[in-house]
Amino acid sequence: MPTFGTLELTAIVDRLATVRDLDTEAWALPGAEILQLAFEVPRATESLLPRSMHPAIPPYGTIWVTRYPESPVGPFTLAQLRLMGRAGVHPRGLVLGAVASTADAATALRERWGLPVVPGRVSFTRRHDRITATATRDGVTVLECALVDPEPISGGDVQYIHSVTLAHAPLDGEIGPRLIQVDSRYTFKKAERGRPHVGVLVAPAWGAGPLRPLNPIAATVTTCDTDLPRIRFVMDVEVPVVRGTRRIRESREE
Amino acid sequence: MKFGLFYEISVPRPWTREAERTVYQNALEQVRLADELGFDQVWAVEHHFLEEYSHCPAPELFLTACAMITKKIRVGHGIIICVPEFNHPIKIAERTAVLDILSGGRLEVGTGRSATWTELGGFRANPDTTKKSWDEFVRCLPRMWTQETFAYDGEFWSMPERTIVPKVYQRPHPPLWVAVTTPGTELDAAERGLGSLGLTFGQFAEQEKRIAEYRRRIRICEPVGAFVNDQVSTVNFLYCHEDDATGRATGRRMADTFNYLASQLVSAREAFPSRSYQSLGLLPQLRRQATGPEASEQAGEGLAFGGPQRVLHALKRWEAVGVDRVNFLMNALEVIPQADVLASLRLFAREVMPAFADDKPANGATAPGA
Numbered sequence: 001m002p003t004f005g006t007l008e009l010t011a012i013v014d015r016l017a018t019v020r021d022l023d024t025e026a027w028a029l030p031g032a033e034i035l036q037l038a039f040e041v042p043r044a045t046e047s048l049l050p051r052s053m054h055p056a057i058p059p060y061g062t063i064w065v066t067r068y069p070e071s072p073v074g075p076f077t078l079a080q081l082r083l084m085g086r087a088g089v090h091p092r093g094l095v096l097g098a099v100a101s102t103a104d105a106a107t108a109l110r111e112r113w114g115l116p117v118v119p120g121r122v123s124f125t126r127r128h129d130r131i132t133a134t135a136t137r138d139g140v141t142v143l144e145c146a147l148v149d150p151e152p153i154s155g156g157d158v159q160y161i162h163s164v165t166l167a168h169a170p171l172d173g174e175i176g177p178r179l180i181q182v183d184s185r186y187t188f189k190k191a192e193r194g195r196p197h198v199g200v201l202v203a204p205a206w207g208a209g210p211l212r213p214l215n216p217i218a219a220t221v222t223t224c225d226t227d228l229p230r231i232r233f234v235m236d237v238e239v240p241v242v243r244g245t246r247r248i249r250e251s252r253e254e
Numbered sequence: 255m256k257f258g259l260f261y262e263i264s265v266p267r268p269w270t271r272e273a274e275r276t277v278y279q280n281a282l283e284q285v286r287l288a289d290e291l292g293f294d295q296v297w298a299v300e301h302h303f304l305e306e307y308s309h310c311p312a313p314e315l316f317l318t319a320c321a322m323i324t325k326k327i328r329v330g331h332g333i334i335i336c337v338p339e340f341n342h343p344i345k346i347a348e349r350t351a352v353l354d355i356l357s358g359g360r361l362e363v364g365t366g367r368s369a370t371w372t373e374l375g376g377f378r379a380n381p382d383t384t385k386k387s388w389d390e391f392v393r394c395l396p397r398m399w400t401q402e403t404f405a406y407d408g409e410f411w412s413m414p415e416r417t418i419v420p421k422v423y424q425r426p427h428p429p430l431w432v433a434v435t436t437p438g439t440e441l442d443a444a445e446r447g448l449g450s451l452g453l454t455f456g457q458f459a460e461q462e463k464r465i466a467e468y469r470r471r472i473r474i475c476e477p478v479g480a481f482v483n484d485q486v487s488t489v490n491f492l493y494c495h496e497d498d499a500t501g502r503a504t505g506r507r508m509a510d511t512f513n514y515l516a517s518q519l520v521s522a523r524e525a526f527p528s529r530s531y532q533s534l535g536l537l538p539q540l541r542r543q544a545t546g547p548e549a550s551e552q553a554g555e556g557l558a559f560g561g562p563q564r565v566l567h568a569l570k571r572w573e574a575v576g577v578d579r580v581n582f583l584m585n586a587l588e589v590i591p592q593a594d595v596l597a598s599l600r601l602f603a604r605e606v607m608p609a610f611a612d613d614k615p616a617n618g619a620t621a622p623g624a
Contacts, residue, residue, distance in 0.1 A: 001266075001587070002306065002518045038525050040375070057305050057372055057518050060525060089517035091524055157527040193527055215375060218526045 002057075005049025005085065009237055012207065013177055017110040017117070018168040022180075022248050024112040027228040029068050034224065035124065035133050036160070037063040037145055037196035038084075038217040044210035045083055048096060050166065050179060050237045052244055054086040061211060062093060062161075063145055063198065065133035067124040076105035077122040079135040079143055080115070081206040084161060087241040091161045092181070097206030099135040099142070113228060114167025114180045116207060130194070131221045137205055144200035147192070147219035155188020158220055169234060171246065179235040182228065183252075190223040230254070255573045255610045257602075258295030258330065259288050260489050260581035263310035264515065266588055274309060280592045282319055284584065287596055289324035291603035295362060296320050297330035297451075297581050302340075303376045306587060307515040314349050321357035329357050330581075332364025332451055333433040336391035337384050338410050339377040340368070343391050344418065347398035351422045359423040364451050365392050366433035371525040381528045385442075386410070392430065392446060396479035399427040426480035431487070436532075440468045440486075447477025452488040452577075458556055461488065462575035469576065485578045490558045490568075492582035493590065494602040498561030501598075504590060505559020512586035558582065562605035569606065 041061045049055055064080040078100050082093035098117035100106040109115040121136040131150060135143035162183040169178045196219035203211045229252045236244030265277045285296050298313035298320075310316065317329040331353065334346055354361035367384035368374050374381050387410040398404050399422045405415035422428055431449035434440045443450045450468050452461070465486050472484050491509050495501030522531040556572060558565045558580070572580060584595050 002515065003267075054518055056520050057303070058375070058520065060520065084520075086518050089514055091520075153527055154529065157523075157529060157532065159523055159527065161524065191527070217371065217375065220527055 002054040002086070003046065004051050004240070005053050005055065006047050007050045007237075008047075009050070009177060012166075015116075015207075016167050016177055017114045017165070018175070019114045019170070019180065020111050021170055022231050022234065024231050026230050026252065027072055028225075029071055029227055030225045031069045032224055032226045033067045033124065033126070033221065034160075034226075035063075035065040035131055035145075035147060035219070035221045037147065037198065037219045039196055039198065039213040040215040040217065041083070041211050042214065045208075047210060048083050048208060049085050049094060052087070052179065052236055052239055052241050053092070053094070056084050056086060056091070060084050060217060061213070063133075063143065063201070065122065065124055065135075065143075065145075071105070073104040073108050074102065077101040077124050078105065078109070078117070079122045079133060080117075080163075081143075081201075081208055081211070082163060083208070083211065087164065087179075087181075087235060088245075092164045093161045094179075095163050095165050096208045096211070099137060109228075110167075113182050113231070114165035114169060116165065116167070126221070140202070140205070141200055142202040142205035144198075146197045146199070147194040147221050148197050150192035150194040150221060153191050153193045153220070155191040155222060155224070157193075158186075158188065158191050158222055160184070160186055164235070166237065171234060177237050179237055179241075180231055181233040181235070183232065184226050184229060186222070187225040188222055189225070192221050194219050194221075255569065255577065256294040256579045257607065257610075258293055258297060258328075258487075258579060258581040259285060260583050261296070261298045261310060261313075261316070262301065262308040262512075262583065262586075263298070263316070264307055264512070264586045264588070265309045266306060277309070277588060278316065280585075280588070280595070281316070282323060283592070284595060284599065285320045285327065286323050287599055289327040291599060292607060293327055293603075295328045295330050295579065295581065297332045297362075297364065300331075300333060300335050300340075302373050304370070304372060304519055307519060314353050318353055318356055321353070321360060326360075328360040328362055329353065330362040330364060330431075332362070332431060333366035334364065335368050335373075336365050336388040337367055337374070337377070337379045338387055339379040340373075343394055343398065343411055344413060346391070347395060347418050348420075350395075350428065351399060351418075351420045354422040354424055354428055355420060357423075361422070361424065361428040362431065363395070363428050364431040364433055365395075365448070369435060369522055369531070371520040371522050374522055375525070381522045381526045382530050383410070385530050388432075392432070392448070393478050396427050396430070400480065429483040429485070430479050431483065431485075437464065440464050441471055444468045444471035445475050447472065447475045447479060447482040447484075449483040449485040449487060452486065454489070458571055458575055461577070465576040486576060487579040487581060488572060488577050489581050489583065490556070490572075492565070492584050492598060492602060493559040494562055494565050494598045494606065496561065496601065498564055501560040501564070504594070505557065507589055508583075508586050509557060509559070511589050512583065515586065562601060565602065566606045566609050569610070573610070
């Protein structure tokens with residue numbers, strides 16, 4: 001059978017976000033602009049992946065920088081680093097680290113969806129020849145990346161993979177580390193594709209020790225209406241997800 | 255309806271050299287038996303880097319071994335990836351000709367373009383252009399097999415005039431097929447006079463519609479080769495057992511294993527947004543079958559596992575929707591012991607195949623314009 005992640009949970013359990021409850025309300029996020037860069041990453045990144053998940057073949061990661069012009073906590077920009085893997089048969093992106101441009105956004109995202117996010121400075125700059133993004137924490141630039149030579153494509157060609165976060169969450173009266181599925185929806189208004197360029201990625205700042213961008217795959221930038229949904233599934237961190245998944249509610253609307 | 259075997263060569267970890275060899279040896283033993291039992295074809299894929307799922311990067315070598323130990327069964331090279339970073343067209347023409355000669359004219363040639371970033375990225379191929387390069391390759395291949403000399407200057411490859419030798423053994427040339435996973439590719443096949451080598455499982459109603467459209471289009475095709483290969487083949491799992499419940503449970507385990515392995519791969523579309531890969535292809539269907547609401551008895555629609563009567567009924571349904579040939583996957587990760595695979599083949603040949611023996615001949619090759 002496929003290999004599993006080898007994450008030592010004890011090494012990171014103290015710095016996980018804590019979700020208040022699993023009854024999080026959804027956020028509508030209209031007019032978002034999403035920059036995604038995909039690139040292959042070293043095999044050693046399996047040490048970042050929970051034992052309940054499989055590495056993708058080949059392992060790859062994505063940088064996601066999103067500018068939200070409207071949200072319940074006001075406009076903000078969010079940078080995330082995700083390691084792509086498989087929850088059973090489903091592709092999922094484990095959020096390793098994130099930086100939000102406002103403290104309110106950082107707090108809400110940690111408490112509601114378990115994102116490992118800290119406040120910082122995040123820029124998203126759209127130009128005709130490139131779309132660039134940076135993230136800064138405590139005065140240190142931890143991300144500098146770009147989509148180079150954007151060309152229009154159809155939004156229908158873009159497939160965003162759902163995220164999972166690893167956070168403390170209450171379930172059956174106990175708070176403990178769990179994987180939380182964040183399965184946003186997207187209605188695309190505009191999409192472009194280009195070459196990914198990563199100038200700076202300080203892996204430790206993203207909780208991503210052995211991760212470094214290797215073979216570049218593709219970059220996209222889209223404008224879309226999206227959301228952060230109600231939580232539907234939580235998964236055990238150590239047990240394969242085909243056995244360790246709990247459905248919290250039947251549908252996103254419930 | 256005719257029946258064949260279909261090999262991915264799925265090897266479980268740990269990959270000891272004996273483990274790899276055992277899987278290949280088991281496959282060869284199955285092919286030898288299938289030839290004796292009257293199966294019509296054996297197909298082997300070309301895949302690269304697909305850990306556990308498929309350790310079959312050189313199908314022409316495996317098929318040569320098959321040809322050497324059998325008498326009648328046809329050998330299907332399917333599919334050859336028609337992307338220049340994977341295979342040079344001259345080498346394709348040459349090695350298929352040699353295989354056709356060595357097999358005594360038993361070669362079938364499947365063509366395709368790969369559907370995974372795992373493979374395309376590994377060869378640094380551009381997913382945007384694989385349909386175009388495939389088209390160039392399939393236009394050239396019949397001419398390289400049949401013309402005394404050949405020269406070409408295209409977008410993806412070129413060559414000055416040379417005599418490509420040897421020529422294929424079959425006249426005018428082996429039947430050509432194209433792998434069909436994403437909807438619409440069957441029309442690509444029809445418009446070029448190629449056989450439709452279906453690689454999806456189940457779903458009678460959907461397949462019936464696609465086959466009907468294929469038949470309609472191929473009647474007015476401009477064939478790339480010297481003849482029209484008006485045939486629809488599909489792939490299926492096979493596990494036939496005297497006890498229906500045992501057959502279904504074992505078959506289900508094989509299918510689930512196969513689907514689970516396939517889902518670990520990175521599809522082209524998942525990583526590299528491109529108009530060339532607008533559909534996710536086979537993977538979403540397999541994911542749904544593995545875990546979704548269809549992961550039930552219903553997901554077994556048309557799958558050939560269970561007792562002989564159940565298998566026969568499923569295949570009669572396929573015949574009714576217009577399928578000419580069914581190629582069977584018989585194992586994944588060796589979850590079924592070799593002795594049981596061989597027993598399943600024997601039971602199928604004894605109890606199921608005779609029910610198809612007196613039917614009208616399967617569709618086949620026709621001359622252009624016929």
